[in-house]
Amino acid sequence: MKRLFWIGCLLCLALPLMAQVGTNELNRCPEEDSFEMLDGNRGVLILSKHKDLVISATNLAYPPTITLNGKGLDGYYRYHVIIDARDTKQPKLEVSRMGIPYKAPLLITLKNPDYLQAYRLEEVSHPIRFEEQTQANDVHFNASEAALEFTSTIKSLKVKCPPELQAQVTSQISKADTSLLVINVVIPLAKLDEARSSVERIGLRLAELDRMMDSLEPDAPEWNELDQLEKQQQEAEARLSAMSSVELYGDGTNYLSVGIADLSPRAKRRYVVLPIVVEKEVFTTQCSALMDEGSRLFGMRKYKAAREAYDKALQTGESVVGEMKPVIQSAISLCDSCAQYDLLSFRCFRKIAELKKQGEATQAEVADYASYGIEYLQQLYKFNPDDYYLKRVDLLENLLDxxxxxxxxxxxxxxxxxxxxxxxxxEVWIYRGVERISSNTFSSDKKFRRMVRKEGYNFQQVGQSGMDGIAEIELDRTNLPTGILFRPKEDSGQKIVYMTFEELMRQARGTYMKKQFRVKMYTK
Known part of the structure; x- marks a missing residue:
């Protein structure tokens, strides 16, 4: 009874505690995680249907690098937030849309350097959250099982468990308080234990083989075992990951994931699921009207007019201006950048037209202006992902095919x-295969050589750095590779680095004709 009293208090406090939280929710999206070359820094990938996000970090000592990297084939815009390696591994991000004060806060725990951890920004009408209320004396009286209990005022709440767990889910209205729904989940641990043991067993054997690798002969049977175990490891980890959480959701709510990977026999965990009540304030001020106008003009690529609207919003002197000032200033800065690149790209088109009209221009001269024009337009597309810019890029690229x-x-x-x-x-190698690989595929030089012997048709060396550390290559634009690989000398102490060609082009600097890329290689 005492427990229900405290749960009731928490549920009643849900509104004032979360009154300022918006309906945008950042949900974990592990399938979009990826290794990237971030100079040892850590990163967050935010996926959104909107191209006007305002992203800030509230607890960092060093300013993060925040870039919009275009729109993916899935229709989501991709924002990269790069956190300095010297900074905290638990950045707190706030995400909102331009001109809208409601923010989605998120405290993230970043583990690996050179890794993008993905989150998807989703809009929900009835956001929810959960808090664990487990006490020391909570226990489930069956040594082969564990249990979860969820209590909430949300009558539509459901718990979805992975089918392989064979969990039993029951729900009922609390007898002590009819306003509360109680959902009990009983989880047999046999399948979860089996999955955990499989991952551990394969990991131990792989570690043993890794230690043996440098002493193995090229035709040693352990190489085949290594290949088989790596595939088994991926399958085992995927299976464990699929079984390691249960989902909470209700009508019109976001999905919450509750981790169960570390459940032990007889464990019983209790949670309270709280509605996040959004305090919506309708801004009908002159400031908000001007911000709406600025956003509309920005979407129409009228950057000068949009800037004027945002500037007027700052000058209204209304009380809301103080709260929205950082957002407005960010919008003004974005308008200035877009206007500058818009002007530069226009000048490139004008110069190309002049050269063609003169009739004496060389292909190299046209290529120079076309190349710079492409760079300016691609930068514009990052700031304002409009298909208009992609069409303009296509026009220039056709000149350079x-x-x-x-x-x-x-x-x-x-x-x-x-x-x-x-x-x-x-050594600079290109990879033309279709199977997805990463730098982890090449944990040793001997392993790389073996892969080349097996799949030589997918790999080709195209260059090598000189004493100055510089290598230059030229590729056929009509037949670009899947990925590119940098292989240092075997005794150098550096690791082999692999990246997709798409990512290389995204990170490289320079012009359309000639890209430049700085590769910083760690020492083992």
Whole structure:
């Protein structure tokens, strides 16, 4: 009875505790996680249907790098938030839309450097959250099972468990308080234990083989075992991941994931599921009207007019201006950047037209202006992902179809927080296979050589760095590779680095004709 009293108090407090939270929810999206070259920094990938997000971090000592990297094939815009390696591993982000004060807060725990942890921004009409209320004396009286209990005022609440768990889910109205729904989940641990043991067993054997790798002969049977175990490890980890959480949701709510990977026999965990009540304030002020107008004009690519609207919003002197000032200033800065790149791209088109009219221009001269024009338009597309810019890029790229893509790589040592010496002798390989791979695929040089022997048709060396650490290659634009691989000397102490070609192009600097990319290689 005492427990129900405290749960009731929490549910009653749900509104004032969360009154300022908006209906945008950032939900974990692990299938979109990816390894990236972030110079040892950590990153967050935010996926959104909107191209006007305002993202800020409230607890960082060093300013994060926030970029909009276009729109994916799934229709979601991709925002990269890069956190400095010297900063906290638990950044607190706030995400809102331009001109809208409601923010979605998120405290993130980042683990791995050079890794993007993905979240999807979703709008829900009835957001919810949960709090654990487990006490020391909570126990489930069956040594082969564990249990979860969810209590909530949300009568439509449901719990979805992975089918393989064979969990039993029952729900009932509390007899002590008819306003509360109680959902009990009983989980047999046999399948979960089996999945955990499988991952552990495979991991131990792989670690043992990794230690043996440098001493193995090329035809040793352990190589085949290693290949088989790596596939088994992926399957085992995927199976465990699929069984390691249960989902909570209701009518019109967001989905919440409750982790159960560490459940032990007789464990019983209790949770209270709370509605997040959004305090909606209708802004009918002159400031909000001007912000709406600025957002509309920005979407129409009228950056000068949009800036004027935002500037007027700052000058209204209304009380709301103080709260919205950072958002408005961010919008003004974005308008200025877009206007500048818009002007530069226009000048490139005008110059190309002049050269064609003169009739004496060389292909190289046209290519220079077209290349710069493409860069300006691509930058504009990052700021304001409008298909208009992609069509303009296509026009310029058609002028350059017959010209190769040159890429200049500079290889340097990376000493945690600073660069070291240039690295000579780094081989540049291209990968044309369809199977997805990563740098982890090449845990040793011997393993890489074996893969090349097996799948030589998918790999080709196209360059090597000189004493200055520089390698330059040229590729056929009509037949670009799937990925690119940087292989240092076997005794250098650096690891092999792999990245997709798409990611290379996204991170590289330079012009459409010639890209430049700096590769900072860690020492083992």
């Amino acid at each position: 017959d010209m190769g893509l040159q890429v200049k790589f500079t290889f340097v040592e990376w000493l945690t927080f600073s660069e070291g010496n240039p690295i000579p002798g780094v």
